[in-house]
Amino acid sequence: MSSSTVVRNVRPMRKDACDIHIVDGQIIEIGANISAPDGATVINGENCLLFPGFVDAHAHMDKTLIGLPWHRHDVGPSLLDKITHERDLRREKGIDSYAQSSKLARIAIAAGTTHIRTFVDIDTDWKLAGFEGVLRTREDFKDSLDIQIVAFPQSGMLVRPGTVELMEEALRNGAEVVGGLDPSTIDRDPVKHLDVIFDLAAKHDADVDVHLHEPGDLGAFSVELIAERTKALGYQGRVVISHAICLGGVDDAYLSRLIEMLLENDIAIMSHGPSGLRPVPSVKRLRDAGVRMCSGNDGIRDAWGPLNMPDMLLRAFLIAYRNNFRRDDEIEMTLDIVTYGGADVMGDESYGLSPGCAADFVLVSGENHVEAVIDRPVRSLVVKKGRVVARDGECLV
Numbered sequence: 001m002s003s004s005t006v007v008r009n010v011r012p013m014r015k016d017a018c019d020i021h022i023v024d025g026q027i028i029e030i031g032a033n034i035s036a037p038d039g040a041t042v043i044n045g046e047n048c049l050l051f052p053g054f055v056d057a058h059a060h061m062d063k064t065l066i067g068l069p070w071h072r073h074d075v076g077p078s079l080l081d082k083i084t085h086e087r088d089l090r091r092e093k094g095i096d097s098y099a100q101s102s103k104l105a106r107i108a109i110a111a112g113t114t115h116i117r118t119f120v121d122i123d124t125d126w127k128l129a130g131f132e133g134v135l136r137t138r139e140d141f142k143d144s145l146d147i148q149i150v151a152f153p154q155s156g157m158l159v160r161p162g163t164v165e166l167m168e169e170a171l172r173n174g175a176e177v178v179g180g181l182d183p184s185t186i187d188r189d190p191v192k193h194l195d196v197i198f199d200l201a202a203k204h205d206a207d208v209d210v211h212l213h214e215p216g217d218l219g220a221f222s223v224e225l226i227a228e229r230t231k232a233l234g235y236q237g238r239v240v241i242s243h244a245i246c247l248g249g250v251d252d253a254y255l256s257r258l259i260e261m262l263l264e265n266d267i268a269i270m271s272h273g274p275s276g277l278r279p280v281p282s283v284k285r286l287r288d289a290g291v292r293m294c295s296g297n298d299g300i301r302d303a304w305g306p307l308n309m310p311d312m313l314l315r316a317f318l319i320a321y322r323n324n325f326r327r328d329d330e331i332e333m334t335l336d337i338v339t340y341g342g343a344d345v346m347g348d349e350s351y352g353l354s355p356g357c358a359a360d361f362v363l364v365s366g367e368n369h370v371e372a373v374i375d376r377p378v379r380s381l382v383v384k385k386g387r388v389v390a391r392d393g394e395c396l397v
């Protein structure tokens with residue numbers, strides 16, 4: 001028997017209040033004064049703001065320390081310091097990625113997140129333990145949170161023989177995306193690193209998402225290599241460069257050429273806002289040029305630091321803050337990035353608030369959507385595939 005729900009009196013961004021009619025997890029109608037069929041569940045939306053489900057398009061669910069005793073951060077400043085420290089910590093604490101990613105999933109759902117793209121570390125120490133834990137979490141939460149898995153060589157790939165084979169195993173067993181990492185500074189061979197990543201992607205029909213923290217011209221060189229390979233493989237629309245801080249550190253003429261390359265090859269950029277004290281890509285410049293963008297909370301309370309929180313409204317605020325956005329239309333842009341932008345990168349064609357879309361949405365009280373970015377009210381209701389999965393900030397699954 002089909003299930004029917006009508007949610008009454010909610011306000012989409014810059015539109016009049018409306019009702020939503022959901023049948024079997026799908027929005028079939030959205031508009032004023034929808035009549036509820038016999039037997040339908042009716043939910044009073046209480047004139048709340050309506051958002052499509054939030055999309056965290058860059059997470060590290062496998063290694064969060066959330067819910068564990070406070071970890072005192074005292075690691076050295078370099079990337080390698082952090083990577084080595086993390087591997088040691090994981091061994092010492094025996095981090096259970098299934099338990100940890102499950103905890104994070106519940107907190108994210110309570111904050112209105114309906115989709116997560118998560119990287120999982122794959123290395124010759126931890127092997128597939130992180131991947132397998134997140135895979136179990138994905139199965140447990142399959143009706144309440146879409147989780148997409150990136151096979152990610154956090155400790156380097158060419159410098160640790162055996163890593164590629166483990167990544168392949170993950171791709172054969174449910175990872176959908178191949179991750180890369182600073183091809184010059186970690187593997188110290190950008191051409192080979194990217195060739196291997198793109199070969200793996202082609203072989204397994206997987207998308208590509210490369211962490212790129214390399215600054216200035218060095219990072220820009222990696223962007224060029226990524227664009228070349230995207231073109232050669234016909235991978236337009238399937239590649240993300242995460243962080244891409246080099247786009248904030250090259251001269252204007254070079255930036256224009258890089259943006260042309262991104263557009264020509266339909267490469268998306270993930271920016272999570274702060275990126276420490278380093279220059280960051282100008283979100284407005286990229287968006288105005290037409291570059292697709294998404295965002296994510298990155299690591300939550302892990303060996304890298306304690307500052308990130310699993311709340312995409314806060315992420316929208318941080319992007320706005322870092323980019324000095326003050327106008328409503330600019331802050332609305334950050335909302336688009338943490339919703340539609342992320343869903344687009346994750347390839348969810350059923351995403352949105354139109355008839356035919358999956359019923360994934362969030363209600364919060366407040367005057368308008370921009371104010372919600374500033375106030376970040378408790379999420380009154382979170383609906384995933386037509387089912388209430390969180391209410392008043394509490395996860396129900």
Ligand SMILES: [Zn+2]
Pocket residue numbers: 058059060119211298299
């Ligand atoms: Zn990351």
